Amino acid sequence: MTSRPAPSAPDAPYGGIPYDTVVLAGGAARRLGGADKPAVRVGGRALLDRVLAACAGASTTVVVALPRPTARQVTWAREDPPGGGPLAALDAGLRHTTAEHVLVLSADLPFLDDGTVRRLRAALTAARDADGALLADADGRDQPLVAAYRAAALRRELAALTAAHGTLTGLPLRRLTGALDLVRVPDPVASFDCDTWDDIATARARIREHGHVLDEWISAVKDELGIDLDVDTGALLDLARDAAHGVARPAAPLTTFLVGYAAAHAGGGPQAVAEATRKAAALAQRWAEEADEAAPGSGTRPDAG
Numbered sequence: 001m002t003s004r005p006a007p008s009a010p011d012a013p014y015g016g017i018p019y020d021t022v023v024l025a026g027g028a029a030r031r032l033g034g035a036d037k038p039a040v041r042v043g044g045r046a047l048l049d050r051v052l053a054a055c056a057g058a059s060t061t062v063v064v065a066l067p068r069p070t071a072r073q074v075t076w077a078r079e080d081p082p083g084g085g086p087l088a089a090l091d092a093g094l095r096h097t098t099a100e101h102v103l104v105l106s107a108d109l110p111f112l113d114d115g116t117v118r119r120l121r122a123a124l125t126a127a128r129d130a131d132g133a134l135l136a137d138a139d140g141r142d143q144p145l146v147a148a149y150r151a152a153a154l155r156r157e158l159a160a161l162t163a164a165h166g167t168l169t170g171l172p173l174r175r176l177t178g179a180l181d182l183v184r185v186p187d188p189v190a191s192f193d194c195d196t197w198d199d200i201a202t203a204r205a206r207i208r209e210h211g212h213v214l215d216e217w218i219s220a221v222k223d224e225l226g227i228d229l230d231v232d233t234g235a236l237l238d239l240a241r242d243a244a245h246g247v248a249r250p251a252a253p254l255t256t257f258l259v260g261y262a263a264a265h266a267g268g269g270p271q272a273v274a275e276a277t278r279k280a281a282a283l284a285q286r287w288a289e290e291a292d293e294a295a296p297g298s299g300t301r302p303d304a305g
Contacts, residue, residue: 017101017125021058022093023051024086024145025065025107026079031196038065038107040200043207044220045071047108047194053219054112055103056228062096064089065107071223084169086145087176091158091168097151101125104154106145108194110203116190120148123185131180138188144177146191153180231273239281246288255280 025048029037038048045053048063049071055061060075067076075096079088090104101124103117116135123133131154134147157179162168194200207216218233239259240252247255259280263272 017121018059018099019057019101019103019121019148020060020097020099020151021055021062021103021105022090022097023048023055023061023063023065023074023105023107024089024093025063026082026089027106032200037194039068040194042110042194042200042203043216045223047110049223051105051107051109051112053223054109054114054117055105057114057117058103059099060097062093063107064093071226079169081169085171086173087158087161087168087171090154090176091162094151094154094158100151101148102151102154103148104145106193109146109190109192110194110207111189111192112146113190116146116187117148119185119187120146123183124148124150127183129181130183133183133185135191136184136186137191140186142177142182142184143191143193144173144182146193147182149180229268229270229273231270232277235274235277235281239277239284242281242284242288246284255284 025038027037029035032040039046041047042050048068052061052063052070052072052074056072061072062075062077063070064077064079066078077092077096079085079092094102101121103120105112120133120135124130127133130150132147132149135143137143154176157176158168160179161171161175165171192199192203194203206212214233222228236256236259240256243255244252259273259276262276262279263269266272266276
C-alpha cells in the first residue's frame with residue numbers, strides 16, 4: 001500500500017460527488033466473547049446505528065451482516081459463505097453500489113461523525129491520482145475500514161485477487177490495500193474502534209464527559225424518536241434558562257415541549273422551531289421585565305404602562 005499525507009486541508013471542497021457506503025458488520029467479535037458487537041450500545045445507541053448516522057448522506061448504504069432493526073433504512077448483503085472475511089464481505093457489499101466513491105466502514109466506530117466523512121471525501125477528491133483516503137489512528141497506523149475509496153479501484157483489485165486465488169474467502173484486508181495508492185487523514189478520535197470490553201468502557205466514559213454529553217444525548221434522543229432535525233440547541237437552552245429563572249423552574253421543560261409542539265403544528269423543520277423559540281423567548285423576556293417593574297423599590301407602579 002502506498003500511503004501519503006492528504007495533499008489539501010481537511011475542509012477542502014469535494015464538489016458534492018455522490019457516494020455510497022458499505023458497512024462491514026458481520027465479524028465474529030472474538031475479543032468480545034462472541035457478543036453481537038454492532039448491537040452493543042454506547043451512549044444509549046447501538047454501535048451500528050452510530051456509524052449509520054455518520055454516513056446518512058450516502059446515496060445507498062449497504063450493511064454486510066444478518067438483517068436487524070436499525071435507526072434508518074439500509075440495504076442488506078451477505079458474503080458467501082458467511083464469515084468469509086473482510087474482502088469477501090466488501091465484495092458482497094460493493095455489488096449493491098453504483099456511486100463513483102464508496103465509503104467503507106467497520107461497525108464499531110463510536111466517535112465517527114459526518115464531519116469525519118466530509119474530510120475523507122474531501123481528501124479523496126483533492127488527491128486525483130489516489131485510489132482512496134483513509135484515517136490514521138493516534139499511533140499513525142492506517143485504518144482501511146474508515147476510508148473513502150474510488151469504487152473502480154476496489155473492483156479492479158478485488159477482481160485481480162479473485163483471479164489469482166480463486167476466491168476472496170479468508171484473504172486478509174492487506175492483500176487489497178497493499179495494491180492501492182492511499183492518502184492518510186490523521187484523526188485519533190474518529191479512528192477509535194471497539195475491539196474489547198475495555199474499549200467499550202472507554203467509549204462510554206468519554207461521551208459522558210462535559211464537552212460531549214449534551215451532543216451525544218441529543219443525537220441519542222433523535223435516533224430514539226426517529227427524527228432528523230438540526231436545530232439551534234443553544235437558543236433552546238437559553239429559552240429554558242430564561243423560563244426557569246424568570247417564571248419558575250418547572251417552566252423550563254414545559255416551555256421547550258410547547259415550542260416543539262408549536263413547531264410541529266407549523267409544519268416542522270428548523271425554521272418552525274426557530275420561530276417558536278423566538279416567540280417564547282420574547283414572552284419570557286416580557287414576563288421577567290414585568291416582574292422587575294413590579295418589584296418593591298423599583299419606583300414603578302404595578303399598573304404603570
